[in-house]
Amino acid sequence: MSSDPWGRVDETGTVYVRTADGEQVVGSWQAGSPEEALAYFERKYEGLVVEIGLLEKRVQTTDLSAKDAQAAIGHLREQVDAHHAVGDLESLRSRLDKLVETVEARREERKVQRAKQSDEARHSKEALVVEAEELAQSDQWRAAGERLRALVDTWKGLPRLDRKSDDELWHRFSHARSAFSKRRKAHFAQLDAQREDARKTKEKLVAEAEALSASADWGPTAARYRELMADWKAAGRAQREHEDDLWNRFRGAQDVFFAARSSVFAERDAEQSENLKLKEELAEEAEKLLPITDLKSSRAAFRSINERWEAIGHVPRDARSRVEGRMHSVERAIQEAEEAEWRRTNPEARARAEGLTGQLQAAVDKLRGQIEQARSQGNNAKAEKLERELEGRQALLDQALKGLQEFGG
Structure with a gap:
């Protein structure tokens, strides 16, 4: 018979382990010496x-889940309770009991x-x-639209709440975004409608101007042209693709x-020469507004200059295109500044440009x-072959990025 502090082997080869409840049969050993039997079951104990x-580690x-931890503890406890090892089994049970307490404590902590994370996410x-x-x-429109897009990204990064609360908050959030989009769409639709109304108004003004162009009733017709010009300015700008053509027809009429009136009143050349001098001075004054840096003040200053310009009267025919061209260049610069300002504040055009740029960037990266x-x-x-394709995509991306710079992004 062989034994150690935690077990023994009797003469029949039966192996026992000592426990607080007395000796328990571990198993039977017939394959070798009693010492080998104890060593074998002691190794089983060391394995446990x-x-x-x-498992403790x-x-x-x-982040082992409590469910998985409890299953592992139960599996080990079954092995310990089966008494198929020689060693201090009570200490193993004690460690497993403490491990159960640790798992429960961690379950409560989690x-x-x-609950804390959910509360923070809710707030x-x-x-x-x-x-x-x-x-x-x-x-x-632009700043609020960008901020709303940033809020969506922030929302996506937050944990979900319970379904009812999350759905209610998302409904309010989504409704707010939809309301903003509807208001923004209506605003720009109104701008488009105003430009269409301006086009229709200017079409009528052009038609009347062209009908009056052959009139020999110099005084009343000239007065009517001044009224038409005032109506033209009051009408606002039409769509960009129509504005220049309408203006050329209107001014041409x-x-x-x-021109016909000037040929009849040739004796007024002296007066018109003086007018030319005054208009050249006004053109020079207008040209000092360039380049346009302050759109509002430049527009007001040009309006003042133009009113004085219109009050002067006509200039000699051979100088008219030159001096009026100088004024029109300044006016065109102001119009282009207005167009640039409108484009810069158009969030839908920016969104399209950003979308295209993103798609091209993804293609280049791929x-x-x-x-x-x-x-x-x-x-x-x-x-x-792929590098040749990359060159083409990169060129398109560079062009799209250049276009996006017009929006300040």
Whole structure:
């Protein structure tokens, strides 16, 4: 018979382990000496010690779930309770009991942490909703639109709440974004409608100007042309693709009339020469507004100059195109500044430009990855083909990025 502090082997080869409840049969050993039997079952005990130690470490240092931890503890407890090892089994049970307590404590900690995170997420989402609802009433179309897009990205990064709360907050958030989009769309639709109304009004003014161009009733017709010009300015700008053509026709009709009048009143050349001198001075004054840096003040200054210009009267026919061209160049610069300001504040055009740029950037990045893969695989022919395609996509991307700069982005 052989024994140690935790077990023994009797003369029949039966192996026992000592426990607080007395000796328990571990198993039977017939394959060798009693010492080998004890050594075998002691190794089984050491194996359990190692497994329990590893589980303790996992519970302390990883995010092992409570459910998985409890299952592992139960599996080890079954092995310990089966008494198929020789060693201090009570100490193993004690460690497993403490491990159960640790798992339960960590379960409670995680529960508290999840509750805290959920509460923080709720407050964050409620704050996003409040801000979105405030932005929904904003007339700062570009800034508010960009901020709303940033709020969406922030929302996506927050944890989900319970389904009912999350859905309610998202409904308010989404409704605010939709309300802003509808107001913005209506605003720009109104601008488009105003430009269409201006086009129709100017079409009528052009038709009347062209009908008057052959009139010999110099005084009343000239007065009517001045009224038409005032109506033209009051009508606002038409769409860009129509404005220049309408202006050329309108101004051309006036030119025909005033040219005819000038030929009849040749004796007024002296007066017109003086007019030319005054208009050249006004043209010089207008040209000092260039380049346009302050659109509002430049527009007001040009309006004042133009009113004095219109009050002067006509100039000699051979000088008219030159001096009026100088004024029109300044007027065109102001119009272009207005167009640039409108484009800069048009969020829909910016969104389209950003979308195109993003798509092209993704295509360029994908091609670069494919080229690198082809090179690494030794497929130089494929890599060269892809590089030629990359050059074309890169050129399109550069062009799109250049266009995006017009929006200040």
